[in-house]
Amino acid sequence: MDYYNYKPAEVRKLVREGIIKGPTTGMCGGYAQGNLVILPEELAWDFLLFCQRNPRACPLLEVSDAGSKSFPLTALGSDLTKDLPGYRIYEDGILTEETADVSQRFEKYQKTRGKLVSFLIGCSFSFEAELMEAGIPVRQIEEGVNVPMYNTSISCAPAGVFSGNMVVSMRPIPHKQVPTAVAITAAMPNVHGAPVQIGYPKAIGINHLERPDYGDPVTIREGEVPVFWPCGVTPQAVVMNSRPPFVITHAPGHMFITDVKNVTLKYR
Amino acid sequence: MDYYNYKPAEVRKLVREGIIKGPTTGMCGGYAQGNLVILPEELAWDFLLFCQRNPRACPLLEVSDAGSKSFPLTALGSDLTKDLPGYRIYEDGILTEETADVSQRFEKYQKTRGKLVSFLIGCSFSFEAELMEAGIPVRQIEEGVNVPMYNTSISCAPAGVFSGNMVVSMRPIPHKQVPTAVAITAAMPNVHGAPVQIGYPKAIGINHLERPDYGDPVTIREGEVPVFWPCGVTPQAVVMNSRPPFVITHAPGHMFITDVKNVTLKYR
Numbered sequence: 001m002d003y004y005n006y007k008p009a010e011v012r013k014l015v016r017e018g019i020i021k022g023p024t025t026g027m028c029g030g031y032a033q034g035n036l037v038i039l040p041e042e043l044a045w046d047f048l049l050f051c052q053r054n055p056r057a058c059p060l061l062e063v064s065d066a067g068s069k070s071f072p073l074t075a076l077g078s079d080l081t082k083d084l085p086g087y088r089i090y091e092d093g094i095l096t097e098e099t100a101d102v103s104q105r106f107e108k109y110q111k112t113r114g115k116l117v118s119f120l121i122g123c124s125f126s127f128e129a130e131l132m133e134a135g136i137p138v139r140q141i142e143e144g145v146n147v148p149m150y151n152t153s154i155s156c157a158p159a160g161v162f163s164g165n166m167v168v169s170m171r172p173i174p175h176k177q178v179p180t181a182v183a184i185t186a187a188m189p190n191v192h193g194a195p196v197q198i199g200y201p202k203a204i205g206i207n208h209l210e211r212p213d214y215g216d217p218v219t220i221r222e223g224e225v226p227v228f229w230p231c232g233v234t235p236q237a238v239v240m241n242s243r244p245p246f247v248i249t250h251a252p253g254h255m256f257i258t259d260v261k262n263v264t265l266k267y268r
Numbered sequence: 269m270d271y272y273n274y275k276p277a278e279v280r281k282l283v284r285e286g287i288i289k290g291p292t293t294g295m296c297g298g299y300a301q302g303n304l305v306i307l308p309e310e311l312a313w314d315f316l317l318f319c320q321r322n323p324r325a326c327p328l329l330e331v332s333d334a335g336s337k338s339f340p341l342t343a344l345g346s347d348l349t350k351d352l353p354g355y356r357i358y359e360d361g362i363l364t365e366e367t368a369d370v371s372q373r374f375e376k377y378q379k380t381r382g383k384l385v386s387f388l389i390g391c392s393f394s395f396e397a398e399l400m401e402a403g404i405p406v407r408q409i410e411e412g413v414n415v416p417m418y419n420t421s422i423s424c425a426p427a428g429v430f431s432g433n434m435v436v437s438m439r440p441i442p443h444k445q446v447p448t449a450v451a452i453t454a455a456m457p458n459v460h461g462a463p464v465q466i467g468y469p470k471a472i473g474i475n476h477l478e479r480p481d482y483g484d485p486v487t488i489r490e491g492e493v494p495v496f497w498p499c500g501v502t503p504q505a506v507v508m509n510s511r512p513p514f515v516i517t518h519a520p521g522h523m524f525i526t527d528v529k530n531v532t533l534k535y536r
Contacts, residue, residue, distance in 0.1 A: 045313050048320065052331055053341065063320050065428075073321065073425055157341055159333075186535060189457065194535060267454060267462060 003027040008075065008257045012083040021085055021100065023253035025125070032191070032262050033255035034061050034074070034120040035232045036084060037239060038106070038248035041066045044117035046160025050238065051119070053157035057166050057234035059122035059190045061258065067115040069106065074258040080118050081106045086251030093243035102248050109246060116248075121232050122191035123255060124169060126262040130184050136177050139218040146252070147171070148212035149231050153205030154196065156238065164238040168196060169231040170209065172224040181227060190265040197228040204228065271295040276343065276525045280351040289353055289368065291521035293393070300459070300530050301523035302329050302342070302388040303500045304352060305507060306374070306516035309334045312385035314428030318506065319387070321425035325434050325502035327390035327458045329526065335383040337374065342526040348386050349374045354519030361511035370516050377514060384516075389500050390459035391523060392437060394530040398452050404445045407486040414520070415439070416480035417499050421473030422464065424506065432506040436464060437499040438477070440492040449495060458533040465496040472496065 003011050003020070008028045014020040024033055039047055044066065051058035062071045069081050081103040089097040089105060097105075109116060124147070128138045140147040147169045154166040173181045178198060186194035197204045209226060210217050214233055220226060236249055250256065271279050271288065276296045282288040292301055307315055312334065319326035330339045337349050349371040357365040357373060365373070378384060392415070396406045408415040415437045422434040441449045446466060454462035465472045477494060478485050482501055488494060504517055518524065 045316070048313070048316050049331055049333075052316065052320070052328055060320055063317055065317075189535075267457075 004029045008259050009077065011257055012075070012078055015085050016079065016082045018100065024085065024255045024257055025253060028257050030129070030261055030263070032061065032126045032258050032260045032265055033123050034258055035123050035236070036080065036248070036250040036256050037119045037121065037235060038116050039119070039239070039244060040113070040246055041115040041117055043161065043244055046162050047119065047239070049159035050156070050162040051121070051235065053159055054234070055189070056193050056196070057156060057230040057232070059192060061120040061122050061190065061260070063120070064118040066117050067110060068118070069103075071118070071120055071256070071258070074120060074260050075256070076259065079103070080256065084250050084254050084256050086254030088249050088251050090240065090247045090249070092245055093240055098251060106248070113246070120256060120258070121235055122265070123232050124192055124229060125255070126191040126265060127185045127188050129262055130188070131181060134180060134184055136173060136181050139172050140216065143218055145218065146215035148209075148217055149214035149233055150206045150228070151213045156234065161242045162238050164234070164241050166196070167214070167231045167233040167237055168204070168228040169215075170212070170226050170228050172218065172220040173227045175223055175225050178225055178227060185229065187266050191262075192230045192232070195227045195229050199225040199227070201226060201228070272297045276527050277345065279525055280343070280346055283353050284347065284350045286368065292353065292523045292525055293521060296525050298397070298529055298531070300329065300394050300526045300528045300533055301391050302526060303391050303504070304348065304516070304518040304524050305387045305389065305503060306384050307387070307507070307512060308381070308514055309383040309385055311429065311512055314430050315387065315507070317427035318424070318430040319389070319503065321427055322502070323457070324461050324464070325424060325498040325500070327460060329388040329390050329458065329528070331388070332386040334385050335378060336386070337371075339386070339388055339524070339526070342388060342528050343524070344527065347371070348524060352518050352522050352524050354522030356517050356519050358508065358515040358517070360513055361508055366519060374516070381514070388524060388526070389503055390533070391500050392460055392497060393523070394459040394533060395453045395456050397530055398456070399449060402448055402452055404441060404449050407440050408484065411486055413486065414483035416477075416485055417482035417501055418474045418496070419481045424502065429510045430506050432502070432509050434464070435482070435499045435501040435505055436472070436496040437483075438480070438494050438496050440486065440488040441495045443491055443493050446493055446495060453497065455534050459530075460498045460500070463495045463497050467493040467495070469494060469496070
């Protein structure tokens with residue numbers, strides 16, 4: 001089944017009803033998808049401050065009210081505990097559950113331990129759609145694998161309990177198209193923006209392109225340059241570093257689909 | 269004395285020593301200046317959330333750690349309680365003091381009542397410099413008055429105790445230059461970005477251009493269109509609406525001068 005031409009609200013409903021189970025890649029063409037991080041209220045200030053200080057790695061699309069299950073500004077009528085096809089629950093930094101519905105765990109936590117705050121973080125799916133529209137290859141999509149991601153030596157600005165280095169994603173770009181790829185992504189700061197490094201991985205502490213720290217290696221062809229963008233795995237990695245008592249995230253590739261068009265992310 | 273060619277750290281030092289007293293307009297050409305809001309820690313979450321939800325009116329340049337007197341990311345070595353030439357202190361929503369040094373009041377509050385958090389908010393000085401560079405007139409500068417500002421019917425997205433409508437600033441732009449003015453400011457989202465209204469003030473609830481709610485009226489010449497931008501007075505107005513027990517802001521025109529070049533605000 002191809003959901004490219006479906007509206008986000010339709011797909012969210014099908015997800016909520018358990019009809020759509022898979023990853024959300026390729027669904028609702030033109031609409032922004034987001035990474036989800038749900039944290040206890042007592043960690044929310046530090047995390048919001050971390051995102052404010054590191055907007056390229058952690059571009060916030062929306063932050064919920066404490067205790068709320070919805071993102072009214074980017075997806076009216078959504079239920080963020082049911083509208084993603086996959087979630088992961090971490091307790092004390094350890095993955096304890098992978099599920100398609102966290103509504104009961106969310107409610108139980110709030111009844112017994114305190115309020116939760118939900119963060120929706122922009123995702124590179126948005127700029128990849130524009131790169132492809134411009135005829136720039138996106139290798140991991142061509143090869144049907146996950147984008148290669150690397151830990152770097154670039155320090156994020158710390159905030160409270162959260163600190164760590166930036167994680168980047170890499171796409172090999174034909175050298176003639178590098179300026180276009182930079183221009184396209186620089187125009188979308190709400191979904192990571194311009195690259196942080198072009199062509200010299202050692203400068204940011206990456207010594208083995210063939211062995212990414214997350215995701216899969218991809219082919220770099222003759223005449224292509226490895227280009228590195230800030231990656232939404234950064235906030236997840238930083239959160240896990242601090243071993244919080246309770247966190248819910250989306251499962252990899254199982255994103256929250258918003259009602260916001262990618263093109264409008266340029267002008268918010 | 270003309271401080272256009274001074275470095276920000278030099279001017280901040282002269283301010284701190286009481287040698288520079290006036291408004292900061294025209295100082296440190298090319299560098300971003302910011303609005304200051306200092307709030308009690310218990311209001312900081314709601315305010316940070318308000319800014320996140322209303323980034324056009326409240327573009328954050330930096331948020332301090334609770335209790336800190338510095339903005340290390342935008343102005344290393346600064347002391348935000350001394351480095352502005354003018355401050356206003358409000359208690360329970362009422363202006364109680366105007367001064368050039370709030371260090372003692374800041375310390376006393378923290379000793380007796382709790383921590384403070386400081387917010388630095390982008391300012392239209394940054395985009396006005398680019399407009400003038402492009403040969404677009406900035407009328408209130410030509411006429412030596414404050415920019416005219418208006419309350420509007422545009423609701424901000426509320427957050428906790430903070431809610432209210434957007435305040436906008438108006439600049440009359442020759443109709444042929446309107447597209448250029450939009451393009452220049454749209455490229456600077458961290459200092460309010462593109463206009464919210466062009467040429468039809470009634471659509472946003474403004475019925476009397478000659479009677480601004482803040483600042484001064486300016487001449488609109490034949491062939492010019494009134495263009496409205498989100499204004500940094502919005503967060504101040506919203507904070508005052510909620511009558512917080514204690515707030516420190518910059519005095520109008522007496523801004524915090526950062527080490528950040530305006531041009532880099534496009535790519536943060």
